[in-house]
Amino acid sequence: MNKLSVELSENNVGCYVKTDLKTVNDLKIQEIKKLLNKYAVLFFKEQNLSPEEYMRFASQFGKPAKYPMLKPHKDFKDIYVIERKKSDKGLSFGEGAHLDSVYMNNPPRFTFLQAVEVPEEGQGNTLFYNQFLAYEALPNEIKTKIENLKGIFSSKGKIAKTRTLREAEHGTSNTKEIKSQHKLVQTIDGRKAIYSSPGHIVGIANYKADQNELIEFLSSHQTKKEFSFSFSWKKGDLALWSSASLHAATAFNGNRKMFRITVQ
Numbered sequence: 001m002n003k004l005s006v007e008l009s010e011n012n013v014g015c016y017v018k019t020d021l022k023t024v025n026d027l028k029i030q031e032i033k034k035l036l037n038k039y040a041v042l043f044f045k046e047q048n049l050s051p052e053e054y055m056r057f058a059s060q061f062g063k064p065a066k067y068p069m070l071k072p073h074k075d076f077k078d079i080y081v082i083e084r085k086k087s088d089k090g091l092s093f094g095e096g097a098h099l100d101s102v103y104m105n106n107p108p109r110f111t112f113l114q115a116v117e118v119p120e121e122g123q124g125n126t127l128f129y130n131q132f133l134a135y136e137a138l139p140n141e142i143k144t145k146i147e148n149l150k151g152i153f154s155s156k157g158k159i160a161k162t163r164t165l166r167e168a169e170h171g172t173s174n175t176k177e178i179k180s181q182h183k184l185v186q187t188i189d190g191r192k193a194i195y196s197s198p199g200h201i202v203g204i205a206n207y208k209a210d211q212n213e214l215i216e217f218l219s220s221h222q223t224k225k226e227f228s229f230s231f232s233w234k235k236g237d238l239a240l241w242s243s244a245s246l247h248a249a250t251a252f253n254g255n256r257k258m259f260r261i262t263v264q
């Protein structure tokens, strides 16, 4: 009765969920959590949640996490603002496939992003890469090899350069490196997914063979076109993803403002 209507996106990377998030009840929240575990990323079109409604929705998935590298919303400190102006130069924040804050010991489990202002359609898309599908497509020998390996993830990994602009305006440049280790395979609801962030991985713990070779292999496998979907934002759209989905911002030229919440 409460089943939500869903439609898979291209390459089965996540799905569109048709519902009005302004009026979700507990049953719907439970259903959304199940869908999130199953599909890794969910898209809710034209929700236009107020900051208050947005916080209320996100808080039902966990405790809001801090992210000192971005500026918070002026009235809602757990909503972070990702803004780029047409006149901005350099890389977009978050270009290059990654998992959010994976260099922390307890990285956020879920990320919410709502579009407040968008450039013209097809510009400023976000790419998503489904890591259940990526894991399942691995050769068996690699599955066995990585089963118990731990990746070493650094806040100064190669994606750090996309933060330079944001940090400069927010005065958080020159922060010290944060590193953490996590198993390269995670299981969600009985299904395995690759857990590695190409933008942050700098090594593999206790792995004697050629580390770069395995890192390169994994990173390029994880981001193959067949596991990817380019989501085109409209104002008010909301995406919600778990660590079973990598994501990447894309280059664009225009004004764009997004509200992000991560939860633990």
Ligand SMILES: [Fe+2]
Binding pocket: 094, 098, 099, 100, 247
């Ligand atoms: Fe991100």
